Amino acid sequence: MAQRFSFQVSATHGRARTGVISTPRGDIRTPAFMPVGTAATVKAMLPESVRATGADILLGNTYHLMLRPTAERIHRLGGLHTFMNWHRPILTDSGGFQVMSLAALRKLTEEGVAFSSHIDGSKHMLSPERSMEIQKLLGSDIVMCFDECPALPATQAEVAKSMALSMRWAQRSRDAFGDRPGHALFGIMQGGVTRDLREESAKALIDIGFDGYAVGGLAVGEGQDAMFGVLDYAPDMLPADKPRYLMGVGKPDDIVGAVERGIDMMDCVLPSRSGRTGQAWTDRGQVNIKNARHMDDPRPLDETCTCPACANYSRAYLHHVFKSGEIIASMLLTWHNLHYYQKLMQGLRDAIAVGELAQFVTVFHQTRANGDIEPL
Helix, strand or coil: CCCCCEEEEEEEECCEEEEEEEECCEEEEECEEEEECCCCCCCCCCHHHHHHCCCCCEEEEHHHHHHCCCHHHHHHCCCHHHHHCCCCCEEEECCHHHHHCCHHHEEECCCCEEEECCCCCCEEEECHHHHHHHHHHHCCCEEECCCCCCCCCCCHHHHHHHHHHHHHHHHHHHHHHCCCCCCEEEEEECCCCCHHHHHHHHHHHHHHCCCEEEECCCCCCCCHHHHHHHHCCHHHHCCCCCCEEECCCCCHHHHHHHHHCCCCEEEECHHHHHHHCCEEEECCEEEECCCHHHCCCCCCCCCCCCCHHHHHCCHHHHHHHHHCCCHHHHHHHHHHHHHHHHHHHHHHHHHHHCCCHHHHHHHHHHHHHCCCCCCC
């Protein structure tokens, strides 16, 4: 891998940007939505099916993969790309968010987080150095530094203490990552919803120096208005020539609002999780395929969609297979949702490129406000 990681902005509209992240395993068009493959798979999807939706990059999870099947085993089997048959870029999160959610099963110290596995109760320690080691064994193209992400609401003192710890861990992550041509390390801004803490965090990360920067600590209970309030200033605190990644977001209107505010990358389990629970995303809102109104409906989920679920199957069929507990229901609805998300990203990229993002956003919101897509 001689090629190095790079980012080029090709067009802007207001604070929004479109461009390309270049990696040895392929280009990532931005703004980019990353489907989540927590345990080395996007649930209910083949890798080639995920690629067919338009995805350029997937996200894997350090915490889950370190526990099962273990990073060492994946490394022996050729690395994560070979293991899961996805030969394009992969970003792995650091495990910090998942460890945070363990609550009573973890113990936080300056060294890292000691925790008990949710699978078998075995004891583990996740530190900045261990997180970097795991992600190197996996072969991630984009590695996230290890951080602590407090759940909101929290006191300002708690958020400030957590942010300071994350910045010390960011330096340790940088030191442990070293120089790995062809691979990138992203720092993670913390600070809750407090502007001064966000600014302090951004300055600390810039001083350390990273290949990209994430806005972390959002979408953890603060609500969309508070999240957008932070995004009104936080991305501009980060270097303009580096990718900006908003972690764990989100719903389509979250994505559109984030892109308007200068975010280049996002990820969320929502499209695949929604598919498995009978929810389909469309321009006009959500379709709940569980509802009895779809039992005799010959229409597709969305007449404007070209995904296999919409091109080949009726709502009546999708209702039937979902109510029958057939695996194909999760497959088709997940494919549709991932297709919808990638179509949304392509629409955003195209609109930014031609200077028509404001019009695109207006139509997006008007269409969603025009009523329920479900009734006949």
